[in-house]
Amino acid sequence: MRTARWLVPASLAVALLMFFRAPYLINAAPEESTMGAVQKIFYFHVPSAIVAMLSAIVSGIASAMYLRGRRPMADHVALAAAELVVLFGAVVLATGPLWARKAWGLWWVWEARLVITLIMWMLFVAYLLLRRFGGPGSDVLSSAVSLVGAVLVPFVYWSVNMWRTMHPTTSVVPSLQPEMMKPFLWSLAAFLAFYLALLLTRVRLEKSRAALEQAFLALED
Amino acid sequence: MTTTTRWATRIRGIVTSTIALAMGNVALAQQPQDRFQPLSQQAQEGISASPLLLAAYGFAWAAVFIYVFLLWRRLGKVEHELADVNAQLAKRARR
Numbered sequence: 001m002r003t004a005r006w007l008v009p010a011s012l013a014v015a016l017l018m019f020f021r022a023p024y025l026i027n028a029a030p031e032e033s034t035m036g037a038v039q040k041i042f043y044f045h046v047p048s049a050i051v052a053m054l055s056a057i058v059s060g061i062a063s064a065m066y067l068r069g070r071r072p073m074a075d076h077v078a079l080a081a082a083e084l085v086v087l088f089g090a091v092v093l094a095t096g097p098l099w100a101r102k103a104w105g106l107w108w109v110w111e112a113r114l115v116i117t118l119i120m121w122m123l124f125v126a127y128l129l130l131r132r133f134g135g136p137g138s139d140v141l142s143s144a145v146s147l148v149g150a151v152l153v154p155f156v157y158w159s160v161n162m163w164r165t166m167h168p169t170t171s172v173v174p175s176l177q178p179e180m181m182k183p184f185l186w187s188l189a190a191f192l193a194f195y196l197a198l199l200l201t202r203v204r205l206e207k208s209r210a211a212l213e214q215a216f217l218a219l220e221d
Numbered sequence: 222m223t224t225t226t227r228w229a230t231r232i233r234g235i236v237t238s239t240i241a242l243a244m245g246n247v248a249l250a251q252q253p254q255d256r257f258q259p260l261s262q263q264a265q266e267g268i269s270a271s272p273l274l275l276a277a278y279g280f281a282w283a284a285v286f287i288y289v290f291l292l293w294r295r296l297g298k299v300e301h302e303l304a305d306v307n308a309q310l311a312k313r314a315r316r
Contacts, residue, residue: 023278038270041277050283087288094284095277102268138285201292208299214308220252 008204012197018190025183033166037209038102043183045084046173047096049117050183053153054086057082060150061125063143072210075139076145080202082127082178085149086193089121104166113167120156 018207022043059081066074084117086130096114097107108114130142160169 025259036270039273044281045277053261085286091281091284094280097278098273098280102270102273105268177283185262198289198292204298205292205296208296212299212303215303215310218310219306 001159008197008200011193011200015190015197017184018193022183022190025186027181029180029183035103038099041095041099043187044191045092045099046184047188048088048091048186051191051195052085052092052121053156054111054152054192055084055199056124056146056150058147058199059085059124060153060199061152063146067140067147073117073207075143076203076206076210077199078143079131079206080199082124082131082142082146082149083202084198085124085166086128086196087218088191088195089117089124093118097121100166109166111117112163113156113165116156116159120149120152123152157206172174 002052014208026043029040047091059078062081065071066078083191100109101107111215124217127142127145127149130145133143157170159165160167173184
């Protein structure tokens, strides 16, 4: 736990410093030729999506480990990561339509990328609802839900290449011009550092809760 | 009124309402377009990018800050309770 103690404030400090610098870099980045200024939503829409997908994979792997070994730590990580999928997924699902309204003239289109992302996000919302209201045994059922959510991640990523959609394809990011790539990578690094800080803090909360339950049981005996 | 007359009335009613509905649809479908309006540059630029960009930034920042605040509050509460219960356990052990 000694590592986690310095890692949380360190990653939080790095993330906050980077977040405060990011708007200047994004402002300095050139406007995209067809979409104009609204394309700058990209600099936090895509990092949020990457972090949400990463978190879904973390939650899925931790859930699989919990289902196999029933180790409480795996369950804590799965729950913490699932909550962060909902947070960053909400950012993706809110910023996407704002971008689409200007770029496509529509808030929402029922196409593959958007629908699979929405389903994945709703699965993790269901996970949290199960944990909150499911009662005894909900940890196992919710782990299965989290696994299904994690399985959807490759479909979310490759949906734009597999089906014809209005959403930009995965080739956009590797082909970014250097003046657009720099703020994007900066923003992505900030989001990843922030995610690490949040994940470790959320896991700490779950560990404290488990310790509190044990302490209450010991007090009752 | 005989059964045959009743059925004839019902069928006539159904046929009449179906024709009326169909004619209404035809009337709607055949409404002529009285002018063509070109998609002007002004119409395309009708939606300004700035409010959408600001709304997106605002939402992202608000969501993250609210989450951090709630997480910090939950953690503080649980750790405070844990310290209290541990203190009670320690007091009991000393007795």
